[in-house]
Amino acid sequence: MLRNDMTLSLFFTRNISLEIWLKAGLFDREKTIYEQYLKRDYIKEIYWFTYGSHDLEIAQGLYQLNRLNKKIIIVSKPKIFFGKIGNLIYSFLMPVLHAKFIKRTSFIKTNQFDGSWSAIIAAKLFKKRLIMRAGYILSQLNDKAINHNKIKSIIYKIIERSACKNADHIIVSSEHNKKYLIDLYHIQPNRITTVYNYIDISLFNSKNSDRYKDRLLFVGRLSPEKNLLNLVKALEGMTLTLDIYGEGSLKDSLYQLGSQLHVDINFMGSIPNAKMPDVYNKYKFFILPSIHEGMPKVLLESMACGCICIGTNVGGISELIQNEKTGYLIQGTSETDIRKTLEKIMKSDIKLDEMAILSTMKNHSVETIIEKEYKILKSIV
Template identity: 45%
Template sequence: MTLSLFFTRGVSLEQWLKQGLFEREKLIYEEHLKQGNLDKVYWFTYGSEDRKLANRLKSENRLHKNIEVFEMPKVFNITKIGSYLYSFFLPFIYRKELQKSNILKTNQTDGSWTAVISKKIYGKKLLYRTGYTMSQLENNLKRFNIIIRKCIELVEKFAYNNCDKAIVSSNHNVRYLVNKYSIDTKKIEVIYNFIDRNRFYDFNKQREKKVVFVGRLSEEKNIFNLIEAIHSVDLPLDIYGSGPLKNKLESFIKENNYNVRLLGNISNSLLPEILNKAKYFALVSIHEGMPKSLIEGMACGCICIGTNVSGINEVITEGNGILALSTSSNDIREAFIKALSLTPDEEVKMRLLAKEFIDKNFTLHNVVAKEQDIFKKLCNE
């Protein structure tokens, strides 16, 4: 069986590497190949040097030999419009590879039309997976004007109407999609994001009394309120990630002399060591899908502090972490005060509950088994 994965429009294999996503994102495909669920995996990317990069990664034993990368031709390296043009030409440029495929898969709304077009032309089964629901996020944040948000909804609806099966990462996504687009619940399945439990676990080492945040430096992550809250309880904060707020955050930290370090992107392979050095992990977003970084922090034995919003409150539940009542800096501060007041026995209990929750819901083995069941059903329809 051959699966074709369409990268998010504009995203390259090189970006996966630079942003520290490669080690994590490749795992599920390599596991399917190792288990014999798939014979071949094709990655269709938006980097014009990705084929060469993939060959180097294979020579270093960092990429499975049966994952083939098909890059964007250099002719499409046109600022702003190149990736859009390529997204419509891709089904024709790589028609031979798509004809060989049994299942098409896309992981994001942006560029999902490429997979839908390919399905229509070649009559293949389409699996549409999203880590978060784009229209839900943008209608919540209102970062774009109403016209752009309506376009996002149209693309999203087009993908859901034309896919054979949809996977979302949280129950609140299902409720939103059913209400928004009247999608049959039988068409959607919830499969939580996975983590590699062979790497993400509690090392039982001495921890520093500090807070770690890992994620995109963007508005929905509520980082300014996080910084103010942590400053008021006199804890150091290490921030890993990149994004549009980087310069504003640098100025904000410098002007107020906050005990905060902006440390840039971190490879997922190095993250377990970082998380095991910190006592606390914080994710205080105003909106989330199903946050991988929070799951990884919890798996590594951090005391996790989050906000009581969709996505986060599906992970922090029943005593395995601490939820702030709202996304305000004051309520986040109160959550940290609660965390700091935990007794050693209460901390041990919280970590144990977190471990049990992670092992039950977020292992790679569970996710691969659920996806394989979907593959079989799609191919037998």
Template identity: 35%
Template sequence: MEYLKNKHIALFFSYKVSLNVWEDLGMITRESRIWGILWKNFNKVSFITYGNKNEEVFGKHFPSIKLLNNKWNLNPATYSIFLPFLYKKELMNIDLYKVNQVSGALPAIISKILYKKKLIIRCGFQLSLFLKKQKENIIKIFLALVLERISFYMADVIIVTSIKDREYIGAYHKVNFHKIKVISNGIDTELFNILEGIKKERGRILFVGRLIRQKNLFSLLEAVKGLKEIHLVIIGKGYLKEALAQKSKEYRVNVTFIERIKNEELPIEYNRSELFILPSLFEGNPKVLLEAMACGLPVICTDVDGMNTIVQHGVNGMLCQSHDESMKNSILELLNNEGLRKKLGQNARDTIVSKFSLDMVAEQEIFCYEHL
């Protein structure tokens, strides 16, 4: 790791994302833990964000990291193009550029071309595939494909969260497989843990995530409709909030909506629940699933890419189909079998500790940087 001790790394935030957005999404403490491990291996770390001077109040979470933001209050699209010129002096003195999602890659690519630095592209999901599944317009999908193709071509290393993503990028985008590394999302297994003294609430089913079509929440409401002694807790926000609230009233389902919660408070919510469910139509490498499993919570998720490589049915969780009848059967099977809940919960915890711990993932990422 001595090689990195003299290096300066910069994280280019995803398009339109700032520390304010991280705070609003309850992500800021999670990211501070990740970078708290990573920054110790570097001489300097910088964050390049789409925020303005107002976000500097959140700098206290990252005391050793330099903030470079949109202090000119430019339009985000304009800022993303001119950022490499506005911060020319700073970027010339940075050794490694990192991007967490392809949507933030454009200024990093321009900077790499101008200043001849190493570029790391990390992808939690394939943007173009997600847009296709969300049935976005063809122009958006085409632009995402172009950005992906350029990003993967220009990257010195590409980090993805699954073998299937590696195979897709290598085959579809004609990228050398040697520069595509598979590293999962990491979980703080000390924070996300089985908490003593917190009593499980009978019938409490937890969902955490955005309230969007991808998450298939109307099917979840159909699944729990008519079930007695069920308390569905939905944590997150999104454009479907009002429609879901209306449907839950129509179905007479006992639902509590919690719009926002800090990441460090989530372990309590997981530990209060009897099971966690993620009924998504498609996923990348969902952190909330890993967090729930780390807390020893039995999980139910749909049998789709991104989740069926983490959850082994009947071993560390349950896989179901995306329709309500399959979900309902899985929910009833778990709620009516305490022994099964305990077994799946403990195995889930063991899976995360052995394969997805934050320290382990950070170590894998550092290894990639050392060999650039």
């Protein structure tokens, strides 16, 4: 058992702020585990080191609305640092500028590898325990990207190697990410733990409502790795509508391709995560045709809400979907592969294993995840 006067510092991903979390609809989901730490008296106080110059004022409003626990203290960026260059400079100076908070902290934790050097500097300067958490692996994503950048790959691997070397413990969100880091950086297996992404199963659950049977739901970024252009091509001539929740660089391209191929696509924009259960419960089918994934939260959320989930057989997705048991795996990422699976599903009498789905959800509940993280904290005291 940890002393109940322990404190935790969370270093946000570089360039990410509380304001961005709110605008992207991620705030309610991201804060959950930290408020649970406080609720259970595992941690006395939490400091969030963000890249927003106005985050402190934003937090005051959230406190007044009871949307954020007052024991989560926002350490915001000084206004003198602006733009991406300013953020980069700030990332190196952050530990010195906010030394009074770091001195009071018991543990330092990162949100991703990007910006992790701030946490490393803080831990070294003030002799604090460091947990390196990564929901995705920068070099792995870059190496799998269509437009692979060799210079970025070198930089990412330098960042990751330093992070893994200096961490007291490393947390990743999937088994394939764990294997990747162990193999590439020769990490001792007892220094790295898979802690899956969590969902609030009291919020994300099936309401057994009437659902669209002739529509596919996609939720996420409209970016190349999500493979949405091939999905649209696969839908040509099929009587399925594609409803997309999310924003991204491919929106115009998807709109043009949909018009050209006469595929019915509805762009629904982004909405707060707390409102997504109602969305998921409107659909029978959810699809995630990605070229690669970490541990997709949207797949967990849709499965918990009773959707029949369809995803490509790639890392992350294949850790969640057992083919024809908890969902359907597409054996490839091409438009032909996607169409073949969709046609099979539309013709079949679908009977998934509800007990297997419930077991998957239990493994990803907030309660399960926080106990795993707390065990790690206790192990490095």
